[in-house]
Ligand SMILES: Nc1ncnc2c1ncn2[C@@H]1O[C@H](COP(=O)(O)OP(=O)(O)O)[C@@H](O)[C@H]1O
């Protein structure tokens with residue numbers, strides 16, 4: 055097996071009293087996608103910035119494409135593309151001009167730069183909008199252009215920091231397809247996300263981080279299996295009843311009147327829960343069983359919900 059495309063070994067970064075990344079280790083085999091999953095403030099961007107040589111780690115080391123991020127930053131930068139939540143494109147230039155600019159900054163000859171820009175515009179469905187200023191683009195178009203800009207030099211390793219945050223569902227699906235295409239062509243991707251669904255769909259492996267630490271890792275399937283694959287949802291007549299039930303069942307209320315319990319001990323979990331509710335004199339209005347999602351894994355591991363969900 056060849057060396058992983060990305061390695062982090064005990065990386066740590068503090069900002070004054072804030073420990074943003076607290077000894078995180080991870081590996082991304084070549085040609086695979088790692089989903090770095092965590093809520094706002096978990097340490098995702100800091101991790102990406104260290105691995106892309108923007109920030110210097112306080113401790114630990116990292117390599118990208120075989121190059122040490124601290125000793126060979128130039129080689130690392132030549133190996134990577136970086137696209138993020140906030141598209142780094144110039145509003146007043148057209149899509150084509152932005153891509154040509156990036157290509158020229160990367161020392162591509164004029165004709166080669168024009169050619170590469172045209173290719174990327176085509177690949178990302180921006181040919182029709184190519185000669186319009188970016189300020190007229192939708193959020194999804196900007197994100198695609200930003201991704202295109204990150205790919206001008208055909209980097210073997212791509213860092214995507216919350217690539218779909220804030221996008222509407224259709225644009226998100228578009229971008230997922232684009233990312234899948236890149237991976238299909240052999241690009242290694244480290245993707246950060248707050249969306250379980252996104253990690254589930256795109257990532258071969260998932261590292262869940264919370265407060266700068268790894269709290270779980272594995273495939274989506276392994277993470278779900280670890281939790282238990284069935285969830286019981288109790289619906290109550292009032293938020294007060296739900297709150298009381300949550301207390302009795304040692305869990306938290308989700309969305310007003312919904313209380314969620316993971317079936318860790320098979321059907322015994324359901325029986326026990328109903329007995330406990332009965333003993334407390336609370337009757338659920340509705341009970342449903344459903345398959346566990348990565349959201350459940352996330353909630354259970356971090357006791358929090360992803361931002362905006
Ligand atoms: N430049 C900085 N100065 C001070 N604190 C920072 C800085 N960058 C990040 N942090 C803090 O570090 C923690 C992790 O931030 P970040 O890596 O941006 O998380 P995420 O990308 O997962 O939302 C947060 O508490 C954040 O406020």
Ligand SMILES: [Mg+2]
Pocket residue numbers: 098099100215216
């Ligand atoms: Mg971030």
